[in-house]
Amino acid sequence: MSTPQPLAHAPQFDDPTQQRTAAVLGMWAFLVTEVLFFGVLFAGYAVCRWRFPDAFAAGSRHTDLPMGAIETGVLLASSCAAALALRDVQLGGRRAATRLLVLTAALGATFLVMHGFEYTDEYREGLVPGLRYTQDGPLAGKMEFFFYLYFAITGLHSVHVLVGVVLMLVMALRNARGRFRATYFTPVELAALYWHLVDIVWIFVFPLVYLVGRAG
């Protein structure tokens, strides 16, 4: 562990405050692009669901609701852990923060494993368009759109979770080495922002994929 150095900043900035402002604004800008990126898939979902409501309800009934609900809980808990980790870094609680960052990553990994099980089940049931789609019946054709979008949306989301897990582990490692302190925590803040976005996307995915059509 090193003694705390005076706050450094990159040469293009005048002071650490300017650097922090720029970094946080840049992260928010990035999150906006992510929203638009996912937005295309949600728009595609909206159009197809509006055109084929019955097929989408039928597709929804093929998904694993308990699994999806637990995954939602796991992700929400991980977001909470990320927020607490940031708070601990800001308050100077390094060891607690490291533990919480590792917990965030572990919960993210749990989510990925659970989703992996879901994908395996769906493959076995023949619900994967392009690879193994063995449904028949009057709604099977249109239901393929549901599963196409399901795999596109959750697949892309899982890639984001994976990136987040790696990011959180890197943050945990750097925090354990004493890189962050009460006056310098920008990278942790940015990683937490990213993690919350990934969480929020799932908050939209869960009802659209798992809940829609179950009531009717």
Added chain:
Amino acid sequence: MRIPESTGSYARDNYLSQGRPGLRGWLLTHDHKRVAILYALAITGFFALGAVAAALVRLTLVQPDSQWISPETYDKSFTFHGIVMVWFFLIPSIPNTLGNFLLPLMIGARDVAFPRLNLFSWYLFMLGGLFTIATLLLGGVDTGWTFYTPFSTMFSNTHVIMAAAGVFVSGFASIVSGMNFIVTVHTMRAPGMRWFRLPLFVWAIYATSVVMMLATPVLAMTLLLIALERLAGVGIFDPALGGDPVLFQHFFWFYSHPAVYIMVLPAMGVTSELICCGVRRRVFGYRFMAWSMLGIAFIGFLVWGHHMFVAGQSMYASIAFSLLSFAVAVPSAIKVFNWLATMYKGVIDFHAPMLYALGFVGLFTLGGLTGLFLAAVALDVSLTDTYFVVAHFHYIMVGGAVMAYLGGIHFWWPKITGRLYSEPLARFAAILMFVGFNVTFFPQYVLGYLGMPRRYHDYPPPFQALNVVSSAGAAILAVAYLLPLWYLGRSLWRGASAGPNPWHATGLEWTTPSPPPHDNFPEPPVVERGPYDYRDP
């Protein structure tokens, strides 16, 4: 006062001589000025490739039933021309070269907010370019630059995925640059550089960056869906299963209409700077000019449906999109009238950059007005997919954006290189370009009006005369594009030293030596007045 004139000696300690020497110093640079030059070299190369493809098209169209290249090769030529010129020249042209070089200088910063990301953007761009060239080497792609479904997903046997990957990757270069510029303008302004003291070029790059950031992710995702649909054999654009190919067009134009403003807003910014300097006056209606750029960027997001008037879109949607497209003309017209008012009864100096700027105003006006023809639903039904459309967007993109890009390159050349080029040759090239451009593209308005469809290898013999004129014009245009390469290149060795401010222009970039030092300013600047502090003579 004769301008441009040498206003001092060549600054020995500049961004070219400072910093790490050699190739590594360039390929690993974090200096926004060097990244700008990397981008400029790359897009010049892509422009040449795109121009060769255009030459193939124009040579084929000299005869009504040319056997010179096959229809398949013809399709691949115009597709390659479109993809390269749109994504590998026009989109990055002004923002990533002049924007990169000038934005920090104009706001009084040492660099952009994220210099490493800036270099990363160039590498993404080059990787995308590599995919595109690989597509060409593997045999090309024949979908047109618009990748319309279901042809691109179900029927085309060419390298669609590779081509889409190229555009996808270069799209991220665009997103990254847009984010970088937005953050730079927000956080890196020098003391005293208030928002309404920003030069209009900065406003233009800012508005462009917003469009880049908000539109490009949609294109990226849409291209990903095209690739996925080709790989999986099913997808939401597939009409055989009951999917909706027009949905693709909605997504595509949600990006690609605003992309027109990615090309033309920076051109408007350059033109504003050039005209103020050419007539040595403050711009007329500064705040209107700034707000109209943001207005264009905003309304530009609401008009994409005018590309689908005949694609089976509902009539009411078409009427709404038509009216919104007319609305975009209002802020555009504000700009044209304000440029004219800036010059009204002024003493205009017809130096080369000013000639390019005047060319821009004229050609943009013609391109914009014919855009109104096409935005009118009833007219568009007969004009759609004809050469009228081709002429319209070339007036905006080549007549407008390329003229402004070259005008800007000429204007800031002394700042970038520290050298003066040959003014008489530059004026000659500017006039030749204007003439060559009109000879090439004006006949295409007439051809389109007469009903010649675009994208066909053959055409009825009565259309031949105008096609020959158009191809001859393209030859003139080619000469006009080659000339600057020669005299600008020559000025690097033979040019007189420019000194800090050869145009006696205002703006922070002219207060620092030419070429600027690595840190941009010898002393951190403090801003006390607005951007166009010209005194009327």
